[in-house]
Amino acid sequence: MRASVLFEQGKPLHTEELDLEPPRAGEVTVRMTASGVCHSCLHAADGSWAGVPVPIVLGDEGAGVVEAVGPGTQSLQEGDHVILSWAPTCGRCHFCVIGRPNLCERRQPGRGVLPDGTTRMSLRGQPVYHYGHVATYASRTVVAESCAIAIDKRMPLDRAALIGCSVMTGVGAVINTAAVPAGASMAVFGAGGIGLNVVQGGDMVAAHPIIAVDVKTARLDHARALGATHGVDASAEDPVAAIKAITRRGVDFSFVAVGDTRAVAQACDALSPGGTCVLIGVPATGATVPLDVRPLVTGERVIRGCSYGGARTREDLPKLAELYLAGRLRIDELITHRYGLDDANEAFRALAAGELGRGLIVF
Numbered sequence: 001m002r003a004s005v006l007f008e009q010g011k012p013l014h015t016e017e018l019d020l021e022p023p024r025a026g027e028v029t030v031r032m033t034a035s036g037v038c039h040s041c042l043h044a045a046d047g048s049w050a051g052v053p054v055p056i057v058l059g060d061e062g063a064g065v066v067e068a069v070g071p072g073t074q075s076l077q078e079g080d081h082v083i084l085s086w087a088p089t090c091g092r093c094h095f096c097v098i099g100r101p102n103l104c105e106r107r108q109p110g111r112g113v114l115p116d117g118t119t120r121m122s123l124r125g126q127p128v129y130h131y132g133h134v135a136t137y138a139s140r141t142v143v144a145e146s147c148a149i150a151i152d153k154r155m156p157l158d159r160a161a162l163i164g165c166s167v168m169t170g171v172g173a174v175i176n177t178a179a180v181p182a183g184a185s186m187a188v189f190g191a192g193g194i195g196l197n198v199v200q201g202g203d204m205v206a207a208h209p210i211i212a213v214d215v216k217t218a219r220l221d222h223a224r225a226l227g228a229t230h231g232v233d234a235s236a237e238d239p240v241a242a243i244k245a246i247t248r249r250g251v252d253f254s255f256v257a258v259g260d261t262r263a264v265a266q267a268c269d270a271l272s273p274g275g276t277c278v279l280i281g282v283p284a285t286g287a288t289v290p291l292d293v294r295p296l297v298t299g300e301r302v303i304r305g306c307s308y309g310g311a312r313t314r315e316d317l318p319k320l321a322e323l324y325l326a327g328r329l330r331i332d333e334l335i336t337h338r339y340g341l342d343d344a345n346e347a348f349r350a351l352a353a354g355e356l357g358r359g360l361i362v363f
Contacts, residue, residue, distance in 0.1 A: 003057045003121070003138035004344040004361075005128065009047040013058070013344045018128055018138070021120040023070035026145050030082060033157035035136035036061035037339070037347045037359035038165055039192065040282070043259065044131065045348060050285040053112040053129045057121060057141075058344075059361075060086040060132030061165035063157045064141075066148065073145050081157060082148040083164045083321070085313040086132035088115050089146045102308045107133075115144050136161075137344060139363050149313050155321040159331040162193075162358055163320045165308075167331065169280060170197020170257065172309015172316060174205060178253050178278050182206040185251040187243050188228070189267050190258030191219035193358040194280055196226050196334055198255045203227025204328065207253075209246060213239045213263075216354045226330060234266075243270040250275060255306075259283040265291065273299035280306045334358040 001020045004013045023029050041058040043049045066080040076082070089096050093105040106115050112129025113119055120142040121128040121135065135141050151160060170193075174180050186207045188198045191214040202210040203226065211230045212223035220231030232242045244250055250272035256263050259281040267277045268291060283289075295301060311317070323329035336357040339347045347359045 001138055001140040002341060003135070004341055005055050005123070006045050006058055007055045009045065009052060009054065013045065015342050016123055019122045020140055020142060023068055023142050024116070025071045026073060027070040027114070027142055028066050028073060028076050028145055028148050029068040029140060029142050030064040030084065030148060031067045031140050032062055032064040032136060032138060032363050034063060034161040034363065035059045035361045036162050036164065036166060036193070037351055037356065037361060039259065039351065041131065042348050042351050043282070043284070046352070048259070048284040055123065056112050056129040056131050057135035057138050058131045059136030059138070060134055061161060062134065062136030063160040063164060065157070067140065076145060076148055076150060080150045081153045081155065081160070082150055083160050083317045084134040084136060084143060085147045085149055085164060085311070085317065086134050087147070087308050087311060087313060088133050088144045089313065099312065100310070101313065102311045114142070137341065137361060139341070149317040151318050151321045152325065154325060158360060158362060159324060160321055161360065162331055162334060163317055166193040166334070166358060167197050167320055167329070168311050168316060169306070169309040170194045171201035171204065171320065171329070172311055173198055173255055173278055173280055173306045174201030174207070176310030177304070177306040178276060180205050180207050180253055183208055184253060185209055185247050187211040187213060187251045187254045187267065187270050188223070189213045189239070189254065189256045189263040190260070190281060191223040192257065193334065193356070195255070195257035196223060196357055198257050198280070199223050199228045200226045200330060211243055211246060211251065219354065222357050226333060240266050240269045247272070249273070252276070253278065255280060257281050261287050261289045264289045268296075268301070268303060271299070271301045273301065276302040276304065278304055278306045335360050338362050
């Protein structure tokens with residue numbers, strides 16, 4: 001199988017021919033159709049996030065067709081169309097049992113291995129790690145059964161790829177994590193791949209106003225096309241003052257969809273009393289945010305994290321595919337450029353430059 005491999009953080013990716021073991025018990029081999037280009041992979045590649053094991057195949061957002069199933073696999077068969085999830089679930093731990101499988105205790109974030117602690121890819125006899133349990137920058141990959149979610153075969157697999165992370169995370173942050181009610185006001189800091197889906201999640205639940213905040217006007221235009229009622233250019237004006245001018249008292253919900261500590265502080269300052277700030281983007285390793293605690297206490301404001309949009313993957317990913325097929329979820333409009341596997345470095349350059357809503361590597 002061909003894959004784009006990171007051998008050293010801060011260095012370009014290289015396309016290599018890797019050996020791929022057959023699936024073991026409870027695993028499947030997936031022939032990839034497409035992979036999204038995520039900021040998390042960019043952060044892993046450029047060194048913003050420390051501790052990434054190398055060599056590693058990046059990619060945590062993708063879709064494809066099941067090519068082979070390992071012993072004991074119960075929910076999948078050859079030929080199934082699947083969205084890949086970077087969050088394996090065991091179904092038995094505390095968090096799976098209480099309905100929060102995105103926090104499953106079997107997850108091994110950052111280790112680059114499958115749930116059993118080993119890898120399936122190798123190069124010249126040396127192990128190659130899997131990013132996000134799925135390693136989607138590859139023509140084929142082996143994943144745990146719980147990381148391959150079967151969907152309606154009418155769903156175009158290139159569009160389905162984006163449901164695997166950016167759509168689920170953004171829409172889920174609104175619907176699952178924040179449970180935004182109709183008519184509530186929202187501000188979204190960062191109008192990239194995740195932020196655009198937070199915007200359309202707000203549009204789906206009839207939030208108003210939906211204020212997009214970014215430093216690039218093209219991104220603000222993209223956000224308006226997906227349901228934002230206002231756009232604030234944070235490079236030209238104070239976003240907190242602009243948000244309060246629109247809403248009078250601040251927003252009921254703010255979402256930070258970018259790994260920028262300044263945006264975290266601004267999103268908290270933009271809250272109305274009783275408001276909730278949802279943190280989605282992850283800043284560089286070791287980054288901290290100075291906060292004035294008094295307004296949090298006196299105004300009963302809330303800051304909470306959001307991992308994978310609170311995904312219940314077996315339920316939510318097929319549901320999002322159904323919403324797309326019903327015309328209620330827009331994915332085509334998210335895709336700004338398609339790349340081949342050999343163009344992964346160019347995709348990262350464009351992502352870092354703010355040129356992409358969502359880039360797509362197509363096999």
